[in-house]
Amino acid sequence: MTPEGPTERTVIHRHTERAAYDSQTVSDVLEAGLIAHVGIIHDGCPVVIPMVYAQVGDTLYLHGSVASRLMRALRTGIPACATVTVVDGLVLARSAFNMTMNYRSVVIQGTARLIESPDERAIVFRSVLDHLIPNHYDTVRPPSDSELAQTMLIGIPLTESSVKMRSGPPYDEPEDLGLPIWAGEIPLTLIASNPIPDPDLEEMIQVPASVANYKY
Template sequence: MQPTPRTTPSRLAKRAQYDEETVYSILDESMFCTVSFTIDGQPFALPTAFARYEDRIYLHGSVGSHFIRELEKGIPVCISVMLTDALVVAKSAFHHSVNYRSVVVFSNAEKVEDTTLKWEALRWITEKIVPNSWEYLRPMTESEVRKTTVLSFPIVEASAKLRTGMPKDDEEDQELPIWSGLIPLRTVRETPVGDEFSKNVSLPEHLTHLPS
């Protein structure tokens, strides 16, 4: 991907990366994104689940959703994700930071009309949130699929931005007797908790080996 004025950070541009491997890996690890757009001058931001397949982002919503109906018109959007890896604790509040991996994509939605692709996209999103669950679940009905809109967004104008490493304290502060370093963060899937209708149902294998 080539940098554009919109994907070039105005600050710390050296942290930006434009290779597909980096951008795609961050998108694939992120379960949720935020789709930002404007309608009649009013800004909106829609948090939602998504999946990437090849060079496109797929998301879904109700055919009755006002936001989905606006997006399917192909209006410009900005899609963003962020993974936090650690809190960066410096010796001064000014130099506190976060180790993160983020992606920003500028794109326009295309409504998925092909029935086979629509089913596949719904499977990709489902499998991303709960891996290996699609075949276990009660199959979606054709009526349910008709009530769902799937949108795809080409990943053409995009960039990743990352921060790694320890705090960057001022040289004169480095020997102060104040602790500095990293507080690692991670998101994990914990042990599933069943509802009242699953008391006599064994936990399926795909839920006993959830990825961290």
């Protein structure tokens, strides 16, 4: 899928011990994330917008309205960058300087492409929803022709992707280890709480397994 090494523009220069470029690690971070922050150049300036996404094979797919300015820009085949970050915790060192976070992030740089094939589009519609909540697509009303016409799908190849990750305890300077200062990690996790039924929901409609079993 993606090459198992960096390109000139994806290579990570600092904290190289945190870098990865293999397709499995890229997929793992994309699977763990919920939204991508997508950057384009608009009128000579960078613009970064949060979007839902799905990975299918060697492509990251973005999903939006045909009326969206970002989507209309992407369909013209411009360079884009999609970054997905999962925050895993605060890393509290004995010094302010060594404070950091535990995280996993993937940065994807590539040229956007409009997805027009009905077959490819059908797979992506399902994948975007099932990325948000697995196995839910089959429980809902599928898109009508009019809704399909209102939805644009964009693909960005995963060829130029890099992952940066940090985990574990803080690093402190050797001379700080004896200081009477607390150090450690505070893990952070996105947690789903109980589903809230729509106020208009008819009482006899049961919660589907995709919702009942949902764990972020």
